[in-house]
Amino acid sequence: MRNTASTSLSKGKIRQSWSKYNLYNLQRFRKPTTASRTFFQQKWTAKAAARAYHGEQVREGQWKRMFSKHIRSVIPMNTTDLAADDGSKESAGRGSGLSETSSRNRSRPIPFTQMAFAPLERRLDVAIFRALFASSTRQARQFVIHGAVTVNGQKMRHPSYLLNPGDLFQVDPDRVMYATGAPKTAFERREARQMKQKSAEPEAEAEAEAEQTKAKPETTEKESAKDTLRALMSQAKTIMSTDKDVLPAKRKQELRGFQKAVRRVLSRSDTSSVLTDNLEAQFSQLTLLLNAKRAEKKPAKGSERETQDKKTSPTSTKSGEAASNALSDAFQAAAEGGEVDTSELTDEEFDVLRHALTQMRDNPIDHSKPYATPWRPRDYMAPFAFIPRYLEVNQNICAAVYLRHPVARPGSAEVPTPFGESISTPAYGWYLKRRW
Amino acid sequence: MAPRIQPQRVSNALLPYLTSSTSSSTSSITPTSTPLSSPILSRQFSVTPAPQTRLRRQMFLWLTTKGAALKHHTPGETNYLTGRDKDDKSGGNPRPFPGNSSFLSESVLSEELRNEIYVRVVEKKKSVRAVSVEFGVDMKRIAAVVRLVELERRQRAQGKPLALPYARAVHEMVPTTPLAQEGEHPVYHESINDLPAHPSTGAQIFYPVPESRSFNRVDAGRVFSGAPALEIDVAAKISHPSDLIDDIVQNPNSIEWVGKGGNARQVLQPADVRIPHPQLVQLERDRKAFPNERRTVTERHNERLKKQEEAEQKRREVAQARREKSVQHVEPEGGRFNYRIQDAKFTKETVGVDGRAPWAPGRRYGIPADDRKRGIVKIPTRVEA
Amino acid sequence: MVLRIRLARFGNKHTPFYNIVVAQARSARGAKPLEVIGTYNPIPKRPTNLYDGNAQARPYKEVALDRARAQYWLGVGAQPSDPVWKLMTMAGLVEPKPTTFHKA
Numbered sequence: 066m067r068n069t070a071s072t073s074l075s076k077g078k079i080r081q082s083w084s085k086y087n088l089y090n091l092q093r094f095r096k097p098t099t100a101s102r103t104f105f106q107q108k109w110t111a112k113a114a115a116r117a118y119h120g121e122q123v124r125e126g127q128w129k130r131m132f133s134k135h136i137r138s139v140i141p142m143n144t145t146d147l148a149a150d151d152g153s154k155e156s157a158g159r160g161s162g163l164s165e166t167s168s169r170n171r172s173r174p175i176p177f178t179q180m181a182f183a184p185l186e187r188r189l190d191v192a193i194f195r196a197l198f199a200s201s202t203r204q205a206r207q208f209v210i211h212g213a214v215t216v217n218g219q220k221m222r223h224p225s226y227l228l229n230p231g232d233l234f235q236v237d238p239d240r241v242m243y244a245t246g247a248p249k250t251a252f253e254r255r256e257a258r259q260m261k262q263k264s265a266e267p268e269a270e271a272e273a274e275a276e277q278t279k280a281k282p283e284t285t286e287k288e289s290a291k292d293t294l295r296a297l298m299s300q301a302k303t304i305m306s307t308d309k310d311v312l313p314a315k316r317k318q319e320l321r322g323f324q325k326a327v328r329r330v331l332s333r334s335d336t337s338s339v340l341t342d343n344l345e346a347q348f349s350q351l352t353l354l355l356n357a358k359r360a361e362k363k364p365a366k367g368s369e370r371e372t373q374d375k376k377t378s379p380t381s382t383k384s385g386e387a388a389s390n391a392l393s394d395a396f397q398a399a400a401e402g403g404e405v406d407t408s409e410l411t412d413e414e415f416d417v418l419r420h421a422l423t424q425m426r427d428n429p430i431d432h433s434k435p436y437a438t439p440w441r442p443r444d445y446m447a448p449f450a451f452i453p454r455y456l457e458v459n460q461n462i463c464a465a466v467y468l469r470h471p472v473a474r475p476g477s478a479e480v481p482t483p484f485g486e487s488i489s490t491p492a493y494g495w496y497l498k499r500r501w
Numbered sequence: 502m503a504p505r506i507q508p509q510r511v512s513n514a515l516l517p518y519l520t521s522s523t524s525s526s527t528s529s530i531t532p533t534s535t536p537l538s539s540p541i542l543s544r545q546f547s548v549t550p551a552p553q554t555r556l557r558r559q560m561f562l563w564l565t566t567k568g569a570a571l572k573h574h575t576p577g578e579t580n581y582l583t584g585r586d587k588d589d590k591s592g593g594n595p596r597p598f599p600g601n602s603s604f605l606s607e608s609v610l611s612e613e614l615r616n617e618i619y620v621r622v623v624e625k626k627k628s629v630r631a632v633s634v635e636f637g638v639d640m641k642r643i644a645a646v647v648r649l650v651e652l653e654r655r656q657r658a659q660g661k662p663l664a665l666p667y668a669r670a671v672h673e674m675v676p677t678t679p680l681a682q683e684g685e686h687p688v689y690h691e692s693i694n695d696l697p698a699h700p701s702t703g704a705q706i707f708y709p710v711p712e713s714r715s716f717n718r719v720d721a722g723r724v725f726s727g728a729p730a731l732e733i734d735v736a737a738k739i740s741h742p743s744d745l746i747d748d749i750v751q752n753p754n755s756i757e758w759v760g761k762g763g764n765a766r767q768v769l770q771p772a773d774v775r776i777p778h779p780q781l782v783q784l785e786r787d788r789k790a791f792p793n794e795r796r797t798v799t800e801r802h803n804e805r806l807k808k809q810e811e812a813e814q815k816r817r818e819v820a821q822a823r824r825e826k827s828v829q830h831v832e833p834e835g836g837r838f839n840y841r842i843q844d845a846k847f848t849k850e851t852v853g854v855d856g857r858a859p860w861a862p863g864r865r866y867g868i869p870a871d872d873r874k875r876g877i878v879k880i881p882t883r884v885e886a
Numbered sequence: 887m888v889l890r891i892r893l894a895r896f897g898n899k900h901t902p903f904y905n906i907v908v909a910q911a912r913s914a915r916g917a918k919p920l921e922v923i924g925t926y927n928p929i930p931k932r933p934t935n936l937y938d939g940n941a942q943a944r945p946y947k948e949v950a951l952d953r954a955r956a957q958y959w960l961g962v963g964a965q966p967s968d969p970v971w972k973l974m975t976m977a978g979l980v981e982p983k984p985t986t987f988h989k990a
Contacts, residue, residue, distance in 0.1 A: 074556035088571065089560045092582055094600060130876070135700065141692035142776050148785035151741050152771070153715035160710075176603040197671055216884045218934020223880040230641075232884065233648060238664040245667055427665040440666040442674075447574035448582050450674035451597050451606035454691065457642050458609065459649035460668030462656050466645035474695070477605055483598040831976040832944070838930050839946040842977050847923055847952045862950055863905045863925040864896035866918045872898075886934070 078117035079483050081194055082201035083449045096487045111491035115484055119182035122190070122206060123225070131184040132496045136177050138473040172475045178486060179478035181493035183471050186455070186480055189214065189234065190224035195481065196458045196465040197450060198236045199244045200443065208244075213237040228467040235464035239434070246436035247443045257432040453479050576673035579606060595676065608676040610638070610646065610690060612668075617680050618643055619650040628810050630778070637689025640777055694776040699769055701725045718742045718771035726769040728759040742771035743786055746779045747805070751812050780805050887911060889964035891956070891974075893926060894919065902928055906951065906970060908959050923959070924951035926973060951977055 072078070072086040079091050097110045120128055157163045185191055190206040193214065199205035206224040208214055214221055216234045228234065249257070428439040452458055455472075458465040471479035482489065553561075564572075574580045581597045595605045610618075618636065621627045622643065633640045656663065681687040708724050710716045719742050723730060731739075739745065748755055749770065756767045773782045783805060787798045831840040845851075845862050852861035857868055871877050888911040895915065897903035904926040907919035930945035956979055960966075966974055974980045 074554070074560060085564060085568075086560065088568065088582070089563055092563070092568070092599070096600070138698045139695040140698065142694045142696045142772055144694060144776075144778070144781040144785050147773050147776075147782045148741075148743065148789060151715070152718035152721065156710070156716040156721070158712070179601070179603050215934075217886040219884055219932070221881075221884065226880060226884075227882065229883055231645075231886075233645075233652075233886070235652075238662050238667075242664050242667055245670075427663075442574070442667075442670040444572045445568075446670075447580035447674045448571045448597070450574075450579075450671060451581075452609050452675055454607050457645040457649065459615070459653055460671050461663050461665060462649070462653045462661075463664050463667075464649055464652060466649060468639070468641045468645055472695075472697070477603050479604075481597070481604055483600055485600045485602065488600075829977065833976065837944065839944050840973075840976050841946050841948050842973075843948065843950045845924060845950040845952050847921065847955055852922070863922045864903065 078114070080121060080201065081118060081191070082203070083443070083446055084201070085445045088445050088448055091483055094483070096485070099487075108491040108495045111484075111488045112495040115182065115482070115488055115492040118483060120185040120188070120191070122202060123185065123188075127225075128185070129496065132181075133184060134497055136180045136183065136473060137470055138175050138177065138180075141474060175473045175475050176478045176486065176489075177473055178490040178493040179482060180471065180473045180480050181489055181496065182482065183480050186453075186471050187227040187467075188224065189216065189221060189226040189228060192228055192234065192456065192465070192467055193236060195453055196234075196456050197245065197452060197460075198241045198463055198465075200446075204244055208236055208240050213240045230467060230469045232467045233464060234467070235462065238463045241463045242440055243435045245443060245446060246440045249435070249437045253432065253437055260432050451481065453481055455479055574670075574674045579674065579676060581606070606676060608678045608690065609672075610642075611677040611679050612672065613680040614678060614690075615646050615650055618646050622647050623651070628806070630780075630806065630810070633693055634778060634781070636687055637691065637693055639691055639693055639695075642691075694778055694781065696772050696776050699725070699775075701766075701769055718773065719745070722769035722771050726759060726766060728757065728768045741786065742773040743779070743782045745770065745774055746783060749774050750779065750809050780809060889920070889959065889962070890967055891923070891959060891964050891970050892967040893969055904928065906973070908955075908964055911965075921955065921959075923955045924949065926950075926969075949973055949977070953977065953979065 072080050072082060072084050072090060074086065074090070077090045077094065079094055080087050097107070097114070099107050102110075116125075116128070123131075155162045186195065190202050190209055193199050193205035193208065194202045199208060209224040209226075210222060212220055212222060214234060214236050216226065216228070216232055218233075218235075221234070424439075430438045432438065434440075453471065455468050455470065456465050457468055473479065484492075571580060571582070579595065579597075581594055583594045583596045583599050595607070596602060597606050598604055614636065618632060618638065621632045621635075622629060629640050629643050632638070633643050638646075653663075678688050678690045702725050704725070706724055710720075719736075719739060720730065730736075756770065758765055758767055760766050773779055776782075780802065784798065784802045787801055791798055827844045829842040829844075831842060833840070847862065852858050857865055859865070859868070872879060889908060890911045891906065891908050893904040894907045894909075895902055895904055905919075905922050906924035906926055908921045908923060909917070909919035913919070925948075927948045930947050932945045933943045951973070956974065956977075960974075960979065966980065968983070971980060971983050975982050
């Protein structure tokens with residue numbers, strides 16, 4: 066199917082997409098004027114706008130077959146109210162209750178027509194988009210066609226598959242990271258290319274590695290262990306800082322430095338085999354080191370340290386430095402296998418370091434990936450980030466369960482639509498068989 | 502379409518690969534600086550910047566001014582077009598669309614709450630119903646959470662790739678329901694007693710009732726489903742609609758049927774029975790009846806819950822046993838495949854008198870296949886779990 | 887004439903599906919049989935990764951069989967074809983087919 070879903074600025078149509086063009090269109094969309102337009106014209110405009118967003122990839126005839134005038138709704142019941150009486154009070158007198166005081170009668174109206182396009186939410190491609198696994202329905206559709214989606218554990222290649230309540234669908238995590246992550250910059254693309262070329266020439270690589278191993282002992286001798294670990298600490302802090310001013314490039318540099326530093330620390334520990342292992346093994350070794358020290362420390366000097374913290378808290382900058390020094394000493398001692406006195410370390414120091422390590426393991430720099438690494442969300446994702454209640458999503462494994470069909474309830478409708486009643490009601494009217 | 506690269510940026514000497522890759526459209530190489538030896542290279546390129554339309558200019562202006570706040574998110578806060586107005590404490594405005602006030606971005610379960618639900622159901626063996634009431638999470642959602650967390654744990658154990666940074670980012674962007682700390686009152690996730698609007702209640706019915714008689718929810722259900730009114734002595738036994746709960750929970754098939762043939766339908770039950778947690782109505786009634794005997798009330802509630810659990814468990818087991826009995830699993834030695842031999846019945850009832858009934862097992866003879874007909878759904882309509 | 891219990895191919899190109907039928911031995915494959923007693927789907931289904939139990943399980947093929955009718959037809963002398971014999975052995979209806987020769 067040809068993709069006609071352009072987000073052009075001149076037409077100003079709203080699409081199921083996270084594009085910034087779409088965001089701009091969404092922001093400047095205004096209700097169509099109804100003055101001096103016939104009712105047919107009003108309905109036509111409304112339906113055209115609504116269909117550009119809802120199931121633009123579905124042919125009109127197909128959508129007409131899917132449309133149903135019956136709309137699912139629920140009323141949240143209050144068990145206290147139900148227990149209070151058997152309902153005969155409401156029907157007493159002439160059928161509408163003897164007193165008007167019942168608060169139950171006054172509830173907000175149910176926005177039924179906002180649910181006009183609810184049948185489309187059953188489609189697999191739309192559900193993938195709603196679960197935030199793809200940046201547009203078109204992309205979700207491509208994921209399905211390219212075989213990256215399973216339903217109940219079996220590969221499903223039909224984007225128009227209608228999910229049944231209880232269906233579990235799962236998208237390949239790499240695709241999701243690609244769809245929702247920031248794109249690679251030109252630099253990163255080039256690095257990836259170079260890496261590819263390098264791996265194509267294994268001999269050259271082996272040579273380079275040999276050189277590296279030669280150079281390594283020198284560097285470790287030069288830098289004292291203390292300095293290394295101090296740098297490690299500061300880098301860990303930078304990585305974990307949520308400050309927006311830190312540029313992604315800077316953060317990346319720090320991350321790379323941190324990775325190197327960790328390698329250096331590990332190279333000094335007695336189990337040198339971990340160096341050659343993958344990142345996972347390194348990580349577990351480091352956390353093991355940390356855990357061991359914490360266990361040592363806790364029973365012995367717990368109360369003492371607290372008092373120390375209180376003392377040092379006014380001069381925070383000094384204590385921070387001292388702590389990072391202490392950490393580096395402790396690390397050195399641990400690496401050499403001697404007895405450790407970790408009394409001067411704060412819990413925060415450990416936590417920061419551990420978080421940085423976790424971050425490094427979970428979000429590594431990997432040029433073979435099709436997205437910018439370390440992964441970060443793409444620009445303008447947040448304005449579109451919401452998950453409707455009829456889906457239960459587990460983002461870690463990029464899987465979601467379609468719990469039930471979307472429903473309307475007093476005051477709210479579950480079908481995500483950017484249009485208000487002024488569009489959805491005439492659009493619903495358009496698709497009713499009986500024209501009105 | 503990506504914004505066009507401006508010549509000034511491209512001519513930057515630090516980005517040689519950029520010029521080479523995009524030279525076909527917007528080359529920065531000025532004619533004076535290029536040696537014009539070959540006739541192919543002598544082609545002249547325009548050096549004037551690509552014209553921006555008014556709309557594009559406006560869009561990029563908006564993106565750099567008002568829209569700039571939308572580019573990145575602040576962890577723990579929503580960042581929607583409607584902006585952060587009114588209450589800043591609750592983590593931003595929950596309306597994603599400025600034009601639609603009836604759609605709210607509702608919270609999702611936080612990771613800790615999800616894991617806690619899994620622990621309660623799978624490891625502590627609590628019933629789904631009890632956990633649902635405890636956390637205020639729909640029972641279907643509990644079942645889904647258990648499935649998903651189980652799958653996640655398996656994938657972690659198998660070392661399959663996970664999308665952890667993505668998960669973290671999403672949970673920073675959308676509102677989440679946190680897990681209550683020890684001693685805190687739990688934050689209820691959603692309403693658990695949603696009553697679906699039954700299609701037969703759509704009609705407006707004129708039904709005169711003598712004023713001397715009370716017309717309650719049980720009677721209303723019978724009127725909507727077209728069943729005759731209850732006999733007076735039967736109706737007198739039902740003091741409250743929740744009296745019907747026990748029987749129906751124990752045996753859902755005991756609900757009365759009306760109508761014939763294709764029009765047969767079960768009598769519409771009162772809301773007390775149809776909500777997902779009918780036992781809570783009984784609990785509330787007990788509380789009202791015995792306001793000073795909290796222990797008795799709790800005991801009665803627990804007893805009812807236990808009975809309900811047992812009945813449901815029994816039904817599940819019976820269904821499971823029936824399924825298993827009809828299937829024979831064969832695992833031939835040395836073969837590549839297992840076989841599942843399902844019992845089938847090919848009788849007059851299942852295949853019709855002429856053996857051509859469309860619902861009969863196997864493929865039919867003498868009937869054209871519909872697999873290429875127009876308007877018939879050809880893709881799978883369900884996937885077995 | 888001999889009655890055979892055999893497979894009748896349905897389905898499309900590359901997606902075979904068989905009815906297990908009782909038919910006269912000389913009748914055409916696609917002709918209407920005396921009786922359909924089961925189905926056989928030779929395309930293996932892969933167990934999903936959704937449950938713990940079937941993580942390492944082998945793919946499986948689905949067979950549906952009316953045991954009572956199969957036993958009746960065997961009783962009146964219908965002869966299963968080789969593939970049906972294999973399936974019926976697995977269902978426990980007949981003994982494994984005796985091999986006419988032994989490999990050295």
